[in-house]
């Protein structure tokens with residue numbers, strides 16, 4: 001990689017001892033352990049051997065990457081996230097986004113095309129990161145599953161897009177996020193909503209839970225955040241998920257044909273209709289929170305430490 005073209009790394013720490021890392025030719029090394037983490041094909045391997053299983057269903061990643069560009073759920077989600085970033089982060093141009101759990105990078109590439117500066121991204125699957133590499137030029141980190149990401153203080157803008165629901169200790173990740181954000185830093189996150197909707201789709205996606213709005217708010221506040229936006233979205237999906245047995249069956253058949261779950265099926269007429277409904281919902285969210293919907297989006301900032309007075 002030519003020195004001039006190399007994107008600057010965000011503050012990083014050693015995944016094993018959490019001490020600072022120094023950049024050396026071909027990778028980074030830990031000043032404390034001292035472990036060395038190589039860079040291969042533009043991806044920094046910041047793992048201690050607990051990355052996602054190599055070769056885990058690789059065609060799944062590619063199928064998902066294709067679906068991401070056409071499926072109403074991904075399109076509506078990325079439009080809303082861009083809208084929320086532009087409205088809630090006034091200094092977005094100077095506050096590059098680091099995407100924790102970037103998957104195959106469809107969202108990241110969309111945000112980059114829309115002019116959102118990108119600080120980097122991490123994921124526990126090399127197959128995912130290989131797909132991201134072709135879409136966005138930004139530092140990419142392979143990280144361990146079930147460990148706190150190897151990011152250090154200070155971070156300016158962190159994204160946790162459909163990540164928390166996969167973790168046993170979601171509260172621990174939120175506390176960690178609070179600890180690495182700079183004063184004035186911003187966390188933007190999305191999660192699946194309504195625990196009573198928990199079902200086969202969640203099992204397939206290895207979700208630990210879905211969230212109540214109040215529960216997410218309480219967890220953010222307990223982790224030291226001030227919540228600046230908290231709203232459901234995907235409201236048009238809510239009645240379908242509650243009562244749509246007919247649709248569910250059609251989606252299951254089409255999803256199976258792609259080698260993916262039913263939630264990834266693209267049914268032509270319905271895909272377009274839901275995309276239009278969800279565009280209207282995005283305008284609604286600019287004015288008012290939406291009281292129900294199959295997902296929740298939140299924006300939070302670290303609570304400032306109390307003024308040292310007297």
Ligand SMILES: [Zn+2]
Pocket residue numbers: 014015016017018019030031032033034035
């Ligand atoms: Zn170390």
